[in-house]
Amino acid sequence: MELNKKLEILADAAKYDASCASSGAQRSDSRSGKGVGSTGGAGICHSYAPDGRCISLLKLLLTNSCIYDCHYCINRRSSNVRRAFFTADEVVKLTLDFYKRNYIEGLFLSSGIIRNADYTMEQVIAVAKTLRETHDFRGYIHLKTIPEASPELIEEAARYADRISINMELPTQKSLDLLAPEKNMARTKIAMGRIRQRLDDARAQKKDGNRKLRHATGQSTQVIVGADESTDADFLAGSDELYNSYKLKRVYYSAFSPIPEPSSILPLKAPPLIREHRLYQADWLMRFYGFKTQEILSPEQPFLDLELDPKLAWALRNRHDFPVNLQTAPKETLLRVPGLGVRNVARIIQIRRHTKIRLADLSRLRVSLSKVMPFLITADHNPSTLLLDSDRLRAKFAPKPQQLELFT
């Protein structure tokens, strides 16, 4: 099979993985070496596809042959999709050729499971090893690992990669049993726990002066949204655990979207893109805004409001906490005001040390006045408590029906 055809199949096979980060790696560049590459700055998105996703890494499967049968996946063994295999050298050459032309930040490599977990891992590692050792490649490498692979192989992958990941896929074992029968949540968590320890060890070693140590700096995962009956509360509780107990850098939420070769066990439906978006917003609130999962969702209300962003929805449920005084409220309180982001809160705290803040100041900070006004007291504004208490407040923010993004 010619290379172009393989690329077509094996990039298509990889596109359902949403992870795209190319940031957070240790600082390194090509000046002291013989190859190409640099990492350690902000991630760079070299292109965007019309699906709105960034193209940062060359995202490939080594092969789309797979002995697993995950029903949301086009590459499962029951699918009749055409199969292809890359050789390690083909992937190495593609990565270097694209990288030198500044098309990509590096390589994201995954694979269908062939023979067994260890054999598959070895094939994936061989590519990364050749890039690093033979070509002194110093760009970004993200390797997908398999929970059942031997811990030594996963650690070897971590030494060549900047980031490694295992996909959680679904939030409960019940869903996995139905849709991804070969996958097991307990085994995945054990592997993630082990990876966390290795990452911590590597960080400690570097701190202790082993500056030459090359090691991945983080792990991430992906969950599929809308393939099973799990609620948003299930997803967020899962993410909360992953961030806290396993110190994941990112949880990616990927809306289950139609694939060719649909499974009889999981019929296709429109991808829940707004739901996916709201989950990312809620995830952000947990990581950067000090919200607890239970504040965002409750057992009585296990789904995010699709019409309003989760911070605004929280504020409308907790009106007794508002209005807050912009001049005096602590940082944690300001972070909870709808319409104020992390950056602007930091700026406001700086500004108010020197001067009184007025609405015009906020608008020069590019804050949406109509969004914050009901919730804030400024030097020249005191919101009507009547509005804050009334039903009209929600109506003010809810989108008009025609503005809803509908799948057609």
Add this chain to the structure above:
Amino acid sequence: MQSIDPGKNFQTWRQAAKKLITAAAAPEEIIWEKPDPQNLFHTSTLRSDTAEYSTFSVPKEFPQLAKSVACHQIEQRWALLYRILWRIVIGRERHLCSISSDPDIAKAHLLAKSVRREIHKMHAFVRFKLVDTDPETSRERYAAWFEPDHHIVEAATPFFRKRFANMDWSIFTPKGCAHWDGKTLRFSEGIPENPVEDPDALEAIWRTYYRSIFNPARLKVKAMTTEMPKRYWKNLPEADLIQELISESTTRVTHMMQEPLRPAKPAPKNKYLESLRQMSEAPPPEEPPSI
């Protein structure tokens, strides 16, 4: 009123501005422009008796902000920077840079932001083409064409030196060019037209990748154009595929939705799959670690 030549970058402007502050020249008295040699009245009339400001310091936030603002394309940037500097030093507003909502600072932040954004976009959207390979050393030479709005070539190219230290390259732009030969990063005047029109041989396979990585079932055109504005498209070899990908997407998804559902195939005889089944039935060998 006097005309003062800001020169071409932050360094030259800073030298001129230092002299003006030393002379306590008010912002309203200065027109930042290249002095017209025909105009007899442009000769400097700076006072030299103001020892008070002969040396002065500014908070470190100011040069940081000013370096970015200086790269912006608008003419008024020099006057804006001088007004801020004057307020900090002569007006004794030492904290001015911390007041992001001040009209002058807000404006400066806005300009700095678009400059930083374009530097980032240059790092993202420069597309190198292989020009030749040295037959003896096999060192490769690449070239790229980029069209920035702002004067960012000098600020943006050290990134490429770090990343591509071991290949030779030139980046040509109308606002200045940068050249790396493995030893020094050299800058030259801008040129009006793309000198590397011919496509690189790899572009065809890059376009295959772009076409294949797109998921037609989740069209989000606005999310794409926000991050990859159309004005960059003409120098991106993949961008002329966008229209076609968008227009085909509905049909592609309709086909998927109409495909017959595939039944699950039985598991092949495989020792590894068998071992997974056994593991799942047995209790997990160790507890997942807790916090």
